Amino acid sequence: MSLHARTTRPALRLLPRLLRLTLLSLAAGACLPLHAAEAAPDAAADPTLPAITITGQAAQATEGTQSYTSGAARSATRMELSLRETPQSVSIITRELLDDLGAVRLDQALGLTTGIQVGQQDSERTSFYARGFSINNIQVDGMPRGSNSPLQDTVLYDRVEVVRGANGLMGGTGDPSATINMIRKRPTKTFQASAGASLGRWDNHRVEADISTPFSQDGSVRGRATAAWQERDSYFDMYHERKTVGMAVLEADLRPGTLLTAGIDFQDNTPTGATWGAVPYWNADGSLANLPRNTSLTTPWSTWANDQHTVFAALDQHLPGNWKLHLGYARTESSNNTTVAYAGAGYPNPQTGTGMRLWTGAWGEGKSTADNYDLYASGPFSLLGRKHTAIVGWNGGNTNSKSLGGEATILYPAAVPDYRTWTGNIPKPVFTPDGSYTRDVTRLAGGYVATRLSLADSLHVIAGARTSNYRTETRAWNTSGVYTGSSDFSETRNEITPYAGVVFDISPQYSAYASYTQLFTPQSNRDRNNHFLDPETGDNLEAGVKAEFFDGKLNASAAVFKVKKKNLAELDTTVPQGFVLPGGGSAYVANGEGISARGIEFDVSGQLAPGWEASGGYTFLKAEDADGKRAVPNQPRHLLRLSTAYRFDGRWQGLKVGGSATAQSATYSKSWYGRPPTRTAATIPQAGYTLYNLMASYIVTPRTTVQLNVNNLLDKKYYRNVGFYDSVFWGEPRNVNLSLRTTF
Numbered sequence: 001m002s003l004h005a006r007t008t009r010p011a012l013r014l015l016p017r018l019l020r021l022t023l024l025s026l027a028a029g030a031c032l033p034l035h036a037a038e039a040a041p042d043a044a045a046d047p048t049l050p051a052i053t054i055t056g057q058a059a060q061a062t063e064g065t066q067s068y069t070s071g072a073a074r075s076a077t078r079m080e081l082s083l084r085e086t087p088q089s090v091s092i093i094t095r096e097l098l099d100d101l102g103a104v105r106l107d108q109a110l111g112l113t114t115g116i117q118v119g120q121q122d123s124e125r126t127s128f129y130a131r132g133f134s135i136n137n138i139q140v141d142g143m144p145r146g147s148n149s150p151l152q153d154t155v156l157y158d159r160v161e162v163v164r165g166a167n168g169l170m171g172g173t174g175d176p177s178a179t180i181n182m183i184r185k186r187p188t189k190t191f192q193a194s195a196g197a198s199l200g201r202w203d204n205h206r207v208e209a210d211i212s213t214p215f216s217q218d219g220s221v222r223g224r225a226t227a228a229w230q231e232r233d234s235y236f237d238m239y240h241e242r243k244t245v246g247m248a249v250l251e252a253d254l255r256p257g258t259l260l261t262a263g264i265d266f267q268d269n270t271p272t273g274a275t276w277g278a279v280p281y282w283n284a285d286g287s288l289a290n291l292p293r294n295t296s297l298t299t300p301w302s303t304w305a306n307d308q309h310t311v312f313a314a315l316d317q318h319l320p321g322n323w324k325l326h327l328g329y330a331r332t333e334s335s336n337n338t339t340v341a342y343a344g345a346g347y348p349n350p351q352t353g354t355g356m357r358l359w360t361g362a363w364g365e366g367k368s369t370a371d372n373y374d375l376y377a378s379g380p381f382s383l384l385g386r387k388h389t390a391i392v393g394w395n396g397g398n399t400n401s402k403s404l405g406g407e408a409t410i411l412y413p414a415a416v417p418d419y420r421t422w423t424g425n426i427p428k429p430v431f432t433p434d435g436s437y438t439r440d441v442t443r444l445a446g447g448y449v450a451t452r453l454s455l456a457d458s459l460h461v462i463a464g465a466r467t468s469n470y471r472t473e474t475r476a477w478n479t480s481g482v483y484t485g486s487s488d489f490s491e492t493r494n495e496i497t498p499y500a501g502v503v504f505d506i507s508p509q510y511s512a513y514a515s516y517t518q519l520f521t522p523q524s525n526r527d528r529n530n531h532f533l534d535p536e537t538g539d540n541l542e543a544g545v546k547a548e549f550f551d552g553k554l555n556a557s558a559a560v561f562k563v564k565k566k567n568l569a570e571l572d573t574t575v576p577q578g579f580v581l582p583g584g585g586s587a588y589v590a591n592g593e594g595i596s597a598r599g600i601e602f603d604v605s606g607q608l609a610p611g612w613e614a615s616g617g618y619t620f621l622k623a624e625d626a627d628g629k630r631a632v633p634n635q636p637r638h639l640l641r642l643s644t645a646y647r648f649d650g651r652w653q654g655l656k657v658g659g660s661a662t663a664q665s666a667t668y669s670k671s672w673y674g675r676p677p678t679r680t681a682a683t684i685p686q687a688g689y690t691l692y693n694l695m696a697s698y699i700v701t702p703r704t705t706v707q708l709n710v711n712n713l714l715d716k717k718y719y720r721n722v723g724f725y726d727s728v729f730w731g732e733p734r735n736v737n738l739s740l741r742t743t744f
Helices: 017-039 056-060 095-101 106-110
Strands: 089-093 117-120 126-130 137-140 157-164 178-184 192-200 204-214 221-233 240-255 258-272 303-319 323-346 356-383 386-409 430-456 459-477 483-505 510-521 536-549 554-566 568-571 588-591 595-609 612-625 638-647 655-664 667-670 683-686 689-701 704-711 719-722 727-730 735-743
Touching (some): 089 554, 089 595, 089 612, 095 106, 095 157, 095 612, 106 117, 106 157, 126 178, 303 356, 667 719, 683 719
Parallel strands (some): 117 719, 137 178
Antiparallel strands (some): 117 126, 157 178, 192 204, 192 735, 204 221, 221 240, 303 323, 356 386, 386 430, 430 459, 483 510, 510 536, 554 595, 568 588, 612 638, 655 689, 667 683, 689 704, 719 727
C-alpha cells in the first residue's frame, strides 16, 4: 500500500492491547474490594470513599470565589489532588486574578506568573520560557492547542493552570519548562450574566458579554455563551488589530453519574501594520541606534491574519467502585493569511537614512487541522488493607497543515530610501498560487498508567509510565494536483517515559515531595534545509516543601530543580541576515550535547488575611552548556513576580486596591552577525529592571463595578526581547485602561 493511500485509514488506532488489559484489570481490582460499599444503600457506609459526583472540568471552578488560589489541579496527573498533594510546582491564575490584572491576553497573564518569562519577536509572535527552556506544551482543557493558534484571549477561561517542570506522563511532550493548561468556563445551574466595556490608551476599545442559564427546571441541562470584541492600535506606528472571540458550551446530566459536554469556540485576529522582526540595536557605524519605542519599519497593509475554530465534546461517566471514565475529543481548524514586508535587515545610517532593507513574505492562505482525543479512567482500589488511586488512559492526535505553492509579485526594491521618513507606502504583493501544495502531517499518541499508593497515612507515592508513538512527514502535490511523494519522514515508536513522585506529610499543614521523569519532546522546528530536528530528550528532577494555611485558602511552596536536556533547538545564527524558511519560519539547529539547568523556586498564592489576596514567587536559574558556560543568557537568573489586592469593608466597603510588580536581573544575547562595521563578536544586553502596575476598583451599585488599571506605572524603558537578528523589541510604555462591568 502506498504512503498516500494510508491517509484514508483512521487517524488514530485503537488502544494497545496491553493498555486495554490494564484498564480491565484495574477496574476489576477496584470493584472487587469495594463490593460491600456498592451494595450499601447509603454511600456513607464507607466514609473513606465518598460517592463520586460527575462535574467535569468545572469541579474546581475559580469564578466567583474572589480567590487567588484553587483547591486542586488536574493538569499534572489527572487525579483530583490538592496543590499540596501534587509532587510538582503548580501555579493557578484564577478568574479573580485575571480580572484584577486586566489580563485579556495569555501573555499578560503569564507575565506575572512565577517562573515564566515572556519574549516577543515581533507584533504577532510571542514566546514563553521557564527553567531555562521554551514552553511548547500549551493546552486547552488538557488537550493540545491547535497549531498556528493566535495568542489566546482569556475571556473564555475560568483559570490557567501552570505546571512547572516536565509533564510527559499526561501528554507525551515532556518539556522540562512548563505545561500551560487553560480551563474553559462552564455552564452554571443558576442564571448569571455579565457585560463589560473598556477603553484604554492607543485607541483600545473592548466589549465583553457572558451569559449562563439552565434550560431545565432542575438545571440538568444548561448552557453558556461568552463573547468579546476588541479593536486597538499600539505604541508602535501603523499597527491596528481587530479581534473577535466567542464560545458556546452545553452541559447535560443525561442521568445520575453521566455528564455530556459539547461546545464550540473561535478566535479571529486581523492585524494590519504587523511587524516581522524588531528594530536594529546598532547603527551602521557601530554606535547604538536607540530608535524610539514607536519605531516600526513595516507597511500599513502588512498582516498575519489568523482565525481558529474548535469544536469539542466530552463524556464523564461514573463507574462501579467509585471509578470515573472520561472521553474527550476536540477538532481545531485554523487558517492564516500572511502578507508582510518589514525592514529588518541591515543597519541604519542616521546621517543619510539609508542602510535598511525589506524582508517580504507572501504565502497565501495556510490551513491547519488538529484532531485530539483523550480517554482515561481513574478511581480507588484496595491493596494490603489500604486505599489507593489508579489512573489509566490514552491520548493523542493528528495535525495536518497545508501550505500553498506559488509566487508573489513584488513591485518595489528591497532597499529603504530613508528609514527616518518611512511610511510603508509601497504596493502590496500579490500571491499567485500555482496549484501545488504540501501537507505537514504529524501524529503523536500514547497510553499511560499511574497509581497513587498510600503506603502510610503520611506517605504517598505516585508511580507511572507512558509509551508514546510519534510520526511526522511532509507530503507534496504538484501543480496538477498529483501526489508526488513524501519527505522529512521521522518516526519514534514505543518511547517509554517513566514518572515517579513521593509526598510525605510532615504535619497537617506541611508536606515534603520529590519527583522524577524522563523527557521526550518531538520537535516542530526545522533546520536551514527545512528538515525537522530530532526529538529532544533528557531528565527532570524536582524536590521541595509545600504548605497550606487557613483551610486551603493560602498555598505556598519551595522547590529545587535540576534538568538535563539534549538535542535542544536553538536558533541558527549562521544563516545569512534575512534568511527565512519556505514557510516563513526561522532556521534552528539541535544542540546535541544540550544544556543543564538547576535552580530554586518559591511560590505563594491565596488569602493572606480576610480581604487580602496575593500571588507571586521568586525563581533563581543557573543554566550551563556542556562546556560549563552560561546557557540561555536571554533568560534572567533572578526573576520576581508579585500581585496583590485588598478588598475594604466598613465605611470603605466596595473599594478594592491592588498592584503588581515584576523584577528581573540582567540578560543578554550574543550577536548573530557581529557588531558593525567590523563585525566583531559582541553581546546585546538588557540591564535588570522592575515594572510596577496599579489597579483600583469600586462597586458603584450592587451590580456595577468600575476598574482602573495602570501598567508600567513609571514608564520604564526596557526590551521584551534582545538579539533576534541583532534587533531589540521594546516593551510597552505606560498604559492606562478604564473598564466598566455589570451583572444581571
